[in-house]
Amino acid sequence: MKNLLIGTLLASGTMTIAMSGAALADAHGTSACLITKTDTNPFFVKMREGAEAAAAEAGITLRSYAGKIDGDHETQVAAIETCIADGASGILLTASDTSSIVGAVTQARDAGLLVIALDTPLDPIDAADATFATDNFLAGELIGQWAAATLGDEAANARIAMLDLAVSQPTVGVLRDQGFLTGFGIDVKDPSKWGDEDDPRIVGNDVTAGNEEGGRKAMENLLAVDPTINVVYTINEPAAAGAYEALKSIGREGEVLIVSVDGGCPGVQNVADGVIGATSQQYPLLMAAKGIEAIAAYAADGTKPENTPGKDFFDTGVALVTDQPAEGVESISVEEGKALCWG
């Protein structure tokens, strides 16, 4: 009896929500979906904020979905199917598995939805109608140039640690890594993968999973290989913070240049505190806001977004944040970076 009662309550509750959702959708006519890798990473939290604000402004109903963890592909596929069934006009997607998701994305496009890849390009990139992303190669290149310029002549004798994302070499990680090396002036061999370089200045590559713990461990491992490392590339700022702890434990934190990518608020603060020398800041809020605008335009008259000239995606911009600007490398100050940071 009790169970029955609870069941009924739940069922009626769900129906109320569903009905109010439908009512909203009817009132505004247009709805959009945002599908992120997780809903815990501040980067995606910020992305969702941007999308929600833009959707409210454009009068679009936004539904957000997220995988449980980074790499949770099934949940994303289910989310796409839900969006198709829901009659959404478009989907903003940061794919966990950039090639496997293509089937579901094609299905959505065939059903007349505009699919925009945010932050992470699909594989192939034209599987989506458009890609709104940071130019990750450029982001890497900026910190590479900055590191080389800061070292000056010493760049020729640099001992470089490469703290990458994962052994599966996701595109984002490869682009940043190869961008950094290119910017630093190192021959990257095959630009579609990291680790094949033979420049003696590179001590080694290790993976961090993009968090503090992994950053520290990877740094320790590479320090065991060569304790004289003086330049550290990191995939993102948490990894950089972990690497810094490892350096601190052996008293070398003051002698090593750490560079990173992301521009999250704690990361920018770490630039201010001298933990990170420079970081390339990206703009998730902008990606989402632009994405929603594009869906609104598509719903209104069927126009599809254009790519940034010369690139196969829409570049939402990247800026180097540092308080020690280097000659010939454009950068913004930590103050400016803080005003634009996310998370």
Place this chain on the structure above:
Amino acid sequence: MSDKTDDYEAVVQASRGEAVADFSKARASALDRVQHALHVNPALVPLVVLLGSIITFGLLLGTKFFSPFALTLILQQVQIVGIVAAAQSLVILTAGIDLSVGAIAVISSVIMGQFTFRYGVPVEISVAIGLLAGTAIGCVNGWLVAVMKLPPFIVTLGMWQIVLAANFLYSANETIRSQEIETEAPLLQFLGTTFKIGADADGRGGATFTYGVIFMVLVVVFLAYALRHTAWGRHVYATGDDPEAAQLSGVNVKRTLISVYGVAGLICAFAGWALIGRIGSVSPTSGQLLNIESITAVVIGGISLFGGRGSIMGTFFGALIVGVFTLGLRLLGADAQWTYLLIGVLIIAAVAVDQWIRKVAA
């Protein structure tokens, strides 16, 4: 009737010469002796594997690996897993499993950090609250397992999700940065304090220890003592071996189970504190794999997943083996996947050895 008993008498007469229960048994082969030694001392296998792997990597890599710096680095790298695995050992000894260990560690660290920074609670009290929170979550696990009679796997699978979600909701996934902690609440990083033995004039090289490493060793020693030399420890083994038998022979199984999960929660909370010391910051996304890594260390350490056998020292060796393989292979320049592959082999081998040891019973 009497004629029948006579038959039995004859048998009794025949067996008079022998004692009623004869415990001496000729142990024939060397293999039997090995099997027996392992049965008595299950931590021997991982110890041999550990020493073997250290020597192997030492030979392959020379002083790069066989240096105080690299060897103590392994200790630092396994400290969190080591502490958590000690908690996991307790639970697995009772024939349970705790999938929520990592989540408990992380939420405890987040509570310590957020209470200090969000609510301005004095850091000593925040740490105490964090430790209490971990213990409380563990006790809830224990209560569900012991009193509600739910399977540990299910209970802790659920608790893992609950605690992890609570962790993200509560922390809003905000990282508290190392620099803030250092200036405002250095006690949070207490277990990350390092000290060196035998470093050169610049403070480089040499054996590097952190309080977290010392703490891990203390936890292991303390638990080894408690399990071996206190009634509670014996009850933990008896409960894991056969809970019904333990209950019938006078062990309070419910209380033992709740205490085990509670203590495990407390140890995990300490691991959360050590985690802050290790990574400097309070990060709600860390420690995601601690449950799997701790189970790995426990299994490689020779503790039976069926409960009741194995020793905490084995777990310690198991955690170190994983650390040695990880760093050794890394220094050899091998792909990280080789580490996982070899650890997978070790897990299966460890379980096979466990089954073999159990055959002594047959």
Place this chain on the structure above:
Amino acid sequence: MEPILKARGLVKRYGKVTALDNCDFDLNPGEIVAVIGDNGAGKSSLIKVLSGAVIPDAGHVLLEGRKVRFSSPNDARAEGIETVYQTLAMSPALSIADNMFMGRELRKPGVMGSVFRQLDRARMEKIARDKLSELGLMTIQNINQAVETLSGGQRQGVAVARAAAFGSKVIILDEPTAALGVKESRRVLELILDVRSRGIPIILISHNMPHVFEVADRIHVHRLGKRLCVIDPKDYTMSDAVAFMTGAKEAPAA
């Protein structure tokens, strides 16, 4: 002679099934009483009530003339009623000494015991060895040997020694020979007689008629949830007992 353990009017129902129907039971000092009965006669319910594993719906149990109420096996144990279960209730991976002292471990005197809760292994091992020797389980090489390395008879021996070791007033043995071979059964029966000779009365539950007739002083025949009769094994044959049990033959007046 006043019975040391006496039960009167025990009733236990499980739903519609009445397992104990106004059942009585008597155990005199220094005797072995065997309880026999067909499967489902309510034997095990009776034993569970006496050992504290089951709380009766009605009736009472008197130990040495005193009314006792058990709500768990531990209560019964505290009163001196030790039960050796058919499963033996031992932890196979633990040592003989550990098992004998399970749940009543001895701690070291002084600070080591009170603060560090350290077990007094030496003393426990000595007591365990002494108790086993007293019962003729002499040739123990290693008291720290795991119980699972012992044979079935040896385990039974340790379990009986454990029951007899702690100043118990009554020992209940549940099917002690059921899982054993002929030779090992012999040893266990001898052990039972040995325990009785030390003045501890025993309740023996067994299906094995020759064993029952060999060691029991009196036989309690259980049928349809109550005591049908108590017979002296010297006055009846095994087939008589079986006939009473199954109802094939009218029971003698109790």
